[in-house]
Amino acid sequence: MKQIPEKAIERLILYRRILMSLNPSDRPNIFSHELATLSGFSSAQIRRDLMAIGYSGSPVKGYSLNNLVESLNEFIDSEEKQHVAIIGLGQLGRAILNYCKNRRKKIEIVASFDKDPQKTDQVILGTHCYGIDKLEKIIKEKNIRVVILAIPAEEAQEMAERIMKAGIRGILNYAPTNLYLDNDVFVENRDMILAVEKVAYFSRKIDKEGFVESLS
Amino acid sequence: MKQIPEKAIERLILYRRILMSLNPSDRPNIFSHELATLSGFSSAQIRRDLMAIGYSGSPVKGYSLNNLVESLNEFIDSEEKQHVAIIGLGQLGRAILNYCKNRRKKIEIVASFDKDPQKTDQVILGTHCYGIDKLEKIIKEKNIRVVILAIPAEEAQEMAERIMKAGIRGILNYAPTNLYLDNDVFVENRDMILAVEKVAYFSRKIDKEGFVESLS
DNA sequence: TTCACACTGTTACAAAAATCACAGCGAATA
DNA sequence: TATTCGCTGTGATTTTTGTAACAGTGTGAA
Numbered sequence: 001m002k003q004i005p006e007k008a009i010e011r012l013i014l015y016r017r018i019l020m021s022l023n024p025s026d027r028p029n030i031f032s033h034e035l036a037t038l039s040g041f042s043s044a045q046i047r048r049d050l051m052a053i054g055y056s057g058s059p060v061k062g063y064s065l066n067n068l069v070e071s072l073n074e075f076i077d078s079e080e081k082q083h084v085a086i087i088g089l090g091q092l093g094r095a096i097l098n099y100c101k102n103r104r105k106k107i108e109i110v111a112s113f114d115k116d117p118q119k120t121d122q123v124i125l126g127t128h129c130y131g132i133d134k135l136e137k138i139i140k141e142k143n144i145r146v147v148i149l150a151i152p153a154e155e156a157q158e159m160a161e162r163i164m165k166a167g168i169r170g171i172l173n174y175a176p177t178n179l180y181l182d183n184d185v186f187v188e189n190r191d192m193i194l195a196v197e198k199v200a201y202f203s204r205k206i207d208k209e210g211f212v213e214s215l216s
Numbered sequence: 217m218k219q220i221p222e223k224a225i226e227r228l229i230l231y232r233r234i235l236m237s238l239n240p241s242d243r244p245n246i247f248s249h250e251l252a253t254l255s256g257f258s259s260a261q262i263r264r265d266l267m268a269i270g271y272s273g274s275p276v277k278g279y280s281l282n283n284l285v286e287s288l289n290e291f292i293d294s295e296e297k298q299h300v301a302i303i304g305l306g307q308l309g310r311a312i313l314n315y316c317k318n319r320r321k322k323i324e325i326v327a328s329f330d331k332d333p334q335k336t337d338q339v340i341l342g343t344h345c346y347g348i349d350k351l352e353k354i355i356k357e358k359n360i361r362v363v364i365l366a367i368p369a370e371e372a373q374e375m376a377e378r379i380m381k382a383g384i385r386g387i388l389n390y391a392p393t394n395l396y397l398d399n400d401v402f403v404e405n406r407d408m409i410l411a412v413e414k415v416a417y418f419s420r421k422i423d424k425e426g427f428v429e430s431l432s
Numbered sequence: 433t434t435c436a437c438a439c440t441g442t443t444a445c446a447a448a449a450a451t452c453a454c455a456g457c458g459a460a461t462a
Numbered sequence: 463t464a465t466t467c468g469c470t471g472t473g474a475t476t477t478t479t480g481t482a483a484c485a486g487t488g489t490g491a492a
Binding site: 006009010013014017018021038039040076078082084090091092094095096098099100103104106107145146148168169170171172176177178184185186188190191192193194195196197198199200201202203204205206207210 | 320411
Binding site: 050057058061063 | 468472
């Protein structure tokens with residue numbers, strides 16, 4: 001089976017979100033061009049992405065909503081629930097925790113960590129908050145492989161190395177800094193300031209030129 | 217001047233962040249391969265990106281840090297400070313506001329909006345919070361072109377249309393839904409749940425296969 | 433002054449991604 | 463039964479993006 005590119009994975013995850021927001025009893029089926037309109041990608045791209053995961057629709061009815069979501073689930077999700085921890089319960093960390101809590105069946109935030117003793121050893125937003133000293137222990141105990149990092153930039157590198165050693169294989173990094181790690185960890189950076197800068201740049205471009213060709 | 221691709225813009229903004237974090241009195245110059253190590257992109261790519269914005273270094277000394285940052289500023293930033301508003305002061309909105317406040321010279325969050333009367337008409341986290349009814353007025357008055365959307369998915373589309381009419385040209389959308397707008401607005405979507413799902417997916421892949429080739 | 437060196441800037445090339453375009457299909461119609 | 467229709471699945475093609483390679487350059491060593 002050929003390697004599916006990262007971008008395609010992102011699209012597939014997006015398709016699923018869109019499809020899940022539709023009501024199958026209203027419209028049991030959907031055509032590639034409809035999903036194209038909903039997602040902003042081309043219908044050809046969608047057909048191709050679905051081909052990549054081996055899903056087939058009907059030339060007449062299109063794709064069965066339930067069926068397609070099920071196939072996407074199988075492809076995207078793990079069998080077992082995946083355990084996630086969030087490190088840093090500052091304002092951002094708490095917001096993320098609150099936001100992501102119980103949104104997906106196969107993903108659960110099972111622990112949070114903070115260095116502030118005022119926050120540790122209690123349940124915050126439905127999740128137990130541990131001290132940093134318990135990091136390795138809890139990661140092992142709770143079988144955590146994914147971490148959301150919401151700590152200051154200065155502390156991020158050291159923390160990343162530490163959790164990597166503890167067995168973490170995926171980091172969603174909200175700290176505004178790059179992480180330098182071996183390539184047996186997947187890192188997704190989400191610097192919010194860079195995002196604002198990007199939007200500011202392109203909004204200016206539009207202001208000058210009147211439009212933009214491609215929207216993601 | 218040839219169109220610089222969106223990805224290249226993102227890289228340039230990242231280069232700037234990295235370069236700004238270095239101390240020019242420690243190291244006045246930097247080579248493309250050093251910036252490559254710091255950014256995770258190849259040195260060839262960096263040279264090419266810098267070529268795109270017309271910046272030249274010295275084959276002997278590399279790039280002058282101050283000089284390069286200045287060139288990046290000129291390219292990325294507007295002359296005038298750009299005014300940004302944040303809509304939705306829930307937990308996430310407040311976190312974003314707090315996080316982005318005063319981080320960049322040329323970007324300023326000049327207003328926030330919320331529908332909750334308990335929050336409106338006061339200064340929250342250093343920014344005046346207005347009621348939604350004042351939206352058009354304030355956007356016009358304060359010359360706002362960029363909005364950070366941190367409201368529930370259900371309200372996002374309607375709000376997006378409204379602010380678009382009010383003159384907004386860039387939206388950083390944290391609501392987990394797509395926005396359907398004319399293409400004279402730039403939209404950057406930042407669904408946090410999709411991000412977690414993506415990391416979860418690739419972390420699993422690494423767990424199975426032992427490594428990953430390309431990190432962003 | 434000549435040479436070697438390590439870098440940049442840029443062109444040529446390769447890889448990847450998106451798009452096109454069309455065969456094939458099943459249903460509906462007549 | 464034959465015909466049309468609009469869709470899917472997919473090979474071919476184009477476009478975009480990234481990489482490799484190398485000529486050109488200023489510096490410092492000999």
